[in-house]
Amino acid sequence: MLSFLRKSPADGTTIRGTFAHGVHPPEAKDDTSKLAIRQFPFAPSFVVPVSQHIGKPAKVIVREGQKVRRGECIAEPDGFLSVAMHSPVTGTVRGIGPVPSITGRMVEGIFLEPSAASSQEVMHGTPCDVATASVDEILTAIQRAGVVGLGGAGFPTHAKLKIPEGKRCDTLLINGVECEPYLTTDHRVMLEHAADVMVGLRYLLKLTAAKRTIIAVEANKADAAEALRAAVPSDLQVEVAVLPVKYPQGAEKLLITALLGREVPSGGLPIDVGAVCTNVATTAEIGQLLPTGQGIQERVLTLGGPGIRDKGNYRVPIGTPLRFVMETAGTTGELGHVFLGGPMMGQAVSSLDIPVTKGTTGVIAFTADQTGPLTDRLEYPCIRCGACLEACPLFLNPSRMGLLAKHGRYDEMVAEEHLFDCFECGSCTFVCPSHIPLVQHFRVAKTQMRRRKAKA
Amino acid sequence: MTGTLVIRSSPHFVSGAAVDRIMFQVALALAPTTLWAIWTFGLAAAVTLGTAVATCLVTERLLAARRAGRTTLGDGSALVTGLLYGLTLPPGLALWMVVVGGVVSMALGKLLFGGLGQNPFNPALVGRAFLQAAFPVSMTTWVLPGAASRFTALPSSSLAIPLMEPTFDGLSGATPLSAWKFDAQAADLGDLMFGSVSGSVGETSALLILLGGLYLAWKRYLDWRIPAGVLGSAALLALVLWLIDSGRFPTVPATLFSGGLMLGAVFMATDMVGSPITPKGTWIYAALIGVLVVLIRNFGGMPEGVMYAILLGNACTPLLDKRCKPRVYGHAKAAKGDRS
Numbered sequence: 001m002l003s004f005l006r007k008s009p010a011d012g013t014t015i016r017g018t019f020a021h022g023v024h025p026p027e028a029k030d031d032t033s034k035l036a037i038r039q040f041p042f043a044p045s046f047v048v049p050v051s052q053h054i055g056k057p058a059k060v061i062v063r064e065g066q067k068v069r070r071g072e073c074i075a076e077p078d079g080f081l082s083v084a085m086h087s088p089v090t091g092t093v094r095g096i097g098p099v100p101s102i103t104g105r106m107v108e109g110i111f112l113e114p115s116a117a118s119s120q121e122v123m124h125g126t127p128c129d130v131a132t133a134s135v136d137e138i139l140t141a142i143q144r145a146g147v148v149g150l151g152g153a154g155f156p157t158h159a160k161l162k163i164p165e166g167k168r169c170d171t172l173l174i175n176g177v178e179c180e181p182y183l184t185t186d187h188r189v190m191l192e193h194a195a196d197v198m199v200g201l202r203y204l205l206k207l208t209a210a211k212r213t214i215i216a217v218e219a220n221k222a223d224a225a226e227a228l229r230a231a232v233p234s235d236l237q238v239e240v241a242v243l244p245v246k247y248p249q250g251a252e253k254l255l256i257t258a259l260l261g262r263e264v265p266s267g268g269l270p271i272d273v274g275a276v277c278t279n280v281a282t283t284a285e286i287g288q289l290l291p292t293g294q295g296i297q298e299r300v301l302t303l304g305g306p307g308i309r310d311k312g313n314y315r316v317p318i319g320t321p322l323r324f325v326m327e328t329a330g331t332t333g334e335l336g337h338v339f340l341g342g343p344m345m346g347q348a349v350s351s352l353d354i355p356v357t358k359g360t361t362g363v364i365a366f367t368a369d370q371t372g373p374l375t376d377r378l379e380y381p382c383i384r385c386g387a388c389l390e391a392c393p394l395f396l397n398p399s400r401m402g403l404l405a406k407h408g409r410y411d412e413m414v415a416e417e418h419l420f421d422c423f424e425c426g427s428c429t430f431v432c433p434s435h436i437p438l439v440q441h442f443r444v445a446k447t448q449m450r451r452r453k454a455k456a
Numbered sequence: 457m458t459g460t461l462v463i464r465s466s467p468h469f470v471s472g473a474a475v476d477r478i479m480f481q482v483a484l485a486l487a488p489t490t491l492w493a494i495w496t497f498g499l500a501a502a503v504t505l506g507t508a509v510a511t512c513l514v515t516e517r518l519l520a521a522r523r524a525g526r527t528t529l530g531d532g533s534a535l536v537t538g539l540l541y542g543l544t545l546p547p548g549l550a551l552w553m554v555v556v557g558g559v560v561s562m563a564l565g566k567l568l569f570g571g572l573g574q575n576p577f578n579p580a581l582v583g584r585a586f587l588q589a590a591f592p593v594s595m596t597t598w599v600l601p602g603a604a605s606r607f608t609a610l611p612s613s614s615l616a617i618p619l620m621e622p623t624f625d626g627l628s629g630a631t632p633l634s635a636w637k638f639d640a641q642a643a644d645l646g647d648l649m650f651g652s653v654s655g656s657v658g659e660t661s662a663l664l665i666l667l668g669g670l671y672l673a674w675k676r677y678l679d680w681r682i683p684a685g686v687l688g689s690a691a692l693l694a695l696v697l698w699l700i701d702s703g704r705f706p707t708v709p710a711t712l713f714s715g716g717l718m719l720g721a722v723f724m725a726t727d728m729v730g731s732p733i734t735p736k737g738t739w740i741y742a743a744l745i746g747v748l749v750v751l752i753r754n755f756g757g758m759p760e761g762v763m764y765a766i767l768l769g770n771a772c773t774p775l776l777d778k779r780c781k782p783r784v785y786g787h788a789k790a791a792k793g794d795r796s
């Protein structure tokens with residue numbers, strides 16, 4: 001609305017529009033945004049869950065006692081909606097069994113012990129040359145490299161990039177928005193790996209046959225936009241769009257609306273409006289892995305929050321136990337609250353025994369005495385202030401849904417208020433002056449409704 | 457390294473907005489109006505306001521705590537209701553009536569419906585409406601502003617013995633609205649803006665009310681659409697009427713700046729609980745109130761209609777919320793239930 005108030009960067013790029021509604025949480029990125037990516041040390045033991053993605057768990061192809069090399073495939077994709085897993089270390093398989101996951105459920109995992117003598121050089125596989133490979137070969141290479149959306153969703157990337165029969169992609173969007181507070185991994189990847197992003201783009205362009213490519217960055221990462229722009233090869237047409245900072249702009253559908261003014265239909269996919277959207281770190285990863293035929297066995301994540309001493313952006317081997325991460329980085333006191341991902345949508349962990357996975361964008365920690373302000377809030381009745389309606393980027397009515405949820409009227413939430421359109425961004429809870437845990441109620445309601453449906 | 461880790465479902469960040477903060481900001485925004493009223497009407501306004509606020513606080517303390525299981529005074533809503541209620545009363549109203557109306561405001565207007573957030577009508581206006589019906593004479597007897605003795609003596613009417621209709625001293629004056637309606641006398645616009653006219657405690661200075669409203673709108677504690685819609689529609693209709701017959705109908709500024717319109721538009725109609733929650737519904741609600749005010753004033757039997765207009769607007773709110781749902785992202789039409 002207030003477009004005339006938007007600052008234009010010095011180089012004259014237009015700052016585009018944005019989606020309607022949304023919120024402005026504190027960005028909290030200054031602690032780590034200037035810190036270059038550092039390699040994280042190897043833990044004394046690793047555990048690689050075989051399901052770190054949405055879809056079928058990968059099939060384990062190693063035995064207990066087997067020697068593996070860093071980067072070697074240790075679990076194969078099981079069907080189309082599944083990706084491979086690779087060993088984060090050169091060492092020995094110590095066992096295969098249940099490992100704790102963030103949901104509290106036990107999942108199958110592979111226990112590994114690094115060998116002290118090894119140089120930990122990464123194993124290469126069969127390269128996939130973008131110039132000669134076919135679409136299907138590239139898709140298979142991405143699947144075999146174990147690539148999933150590194151923005152945190154964990155959807156297998158090859159499945160997302162396969163354009164369905166009868167659909168066309170005219171615009172390829174690369175998501176470098178990173179709108180969650182604290183997280184600075186995409187920021188650093190764009191700064192330090194802009195060239196990889198461009199290589200990755202070539203693969204994606206081949207897959208999608210898109211006419212137009214836009215990399216979206218928020219205005220608080222102007223240096224990253226600059227780095228990307230400088231890295232665009234002369235034969236590629238790539239626009240770098242700088243968007244005003246707003247949460248949840250990184251949500252795929254809202255990003256499409258912000259950039260293209262198109263609205264993805266309820267229950268639909270970006271491709272329904274001719275767009276494909278990929279996270280920028282995922283794109284960089286494709287650009288790094290495919291030319292050499294490697295698989296994902298580490299990822300960049302932000303270690304931050306006031307509870308961490310040695311904050312930063314680290315390249316951490318997949319399967320590193322959180323306890324080791326915390327011990328190595330050091331804490332500022334007894335930890336009271338740790339979550340994976342950003343503070344708006346990240347998941348709190350109940351124990352540090354779970355490992356870093358492909359979807360871990362960050363580990364944010366607070367000490368016990370820093371958790372208070374969030375926990376000790378008095379809840380008031382809804383005063384119908386309308387703040388949640390003005391925050392909800394989907395134009396839902398969180399106030400009414402909250403009232404319905406309170407009385408267990410879940411059917412009406414679905415039928416009249418589109419409960420299942422809510423993607424749990426948390427903006428409503430964030431703004432509510434009555435401190436009603438709105439999105440938390442909605443999660444419960446969804447679970448209940450899914451259960452009911454499963455029973456019926 | 458770790459104690460017990462708190463498991464909380466996201467978001468782990470919150471904005472810091474809080475009901476009590478909103479309420480105290482509203483009270484703060486009312487401060488200029490309140491102080492000016494005390495300056496204008498002296499002790500009469502001070503004791504009326506004091507009694508109104510105290511009554512509302514005590515009623516909330518006694519009745520709401522039992523239901524909520526905790527003292528609810530901290531949320532500040534009783535304070536705001538008390539202030540607003542006090543500002544709608546004629547200065548010099550018998551204090552026992554102030555107490556009765558205050559109890560009605562809180563008990564019938566708010567707590568009967570379930571307390572904070574549940575009241576369909578603005579509680580302050582419920583109390584006022586009750587008094588208007590029960591004591592029509594007292595509620596329309598006005599003291600003169602700026603009387604020399606205002607800081608030394610209370611009007612005798614204030615101290616009337618409970619259950620007795622008070623007698624009035626010779627000080628009573630006519631409000632600009634009744635002067636216009638019954639005697640075709642127009643008030644000076646400057647007097648209306650700066651509040652040196654007869655009227656309810658807080659109805660006097662349109663400018664200070666506007667100032668408070670601007671502050672709240674800037675802080676986003678008030679939906680600017682409501683005062684804009686109420687004043688805009690009232691102005692428009694007043695203009696049409698005035699163009700038709702400028703002898704019979706008041707001018708637009710006289711309409712906007714007289715009586716309770718400004719206080720109502722800025723502080724009463726904007727009560728979050730009683731106003732619609734969707735933008736479209738809010739516009740209709742506001743326009744409805746503005747139109748009703750002008751209609752009641754010019755064609756009804758009473759010189760003032762703000763209170764009834766807002767109460768009627770409050771009554772329409774549930775319907776407006778139901779009918780004016782915004783279109784949800786990714787859906788072609790407005791939500792189902794829309795036309796039900």
Ligand code: SF4
Nearest residue numbers: 392422424425426428
């Ligand atoms: S959590 Fe759901 S209801 Fe709340 S703002 Fe986000 S999308 Fe809207």
Ligand code: SF4
Nearest residue numbers: 382383385386388432
């Ligand atoms: S933000 Fe909270 S108090 Fe305001 S309308 Fe929404 S649920 Fe009610």
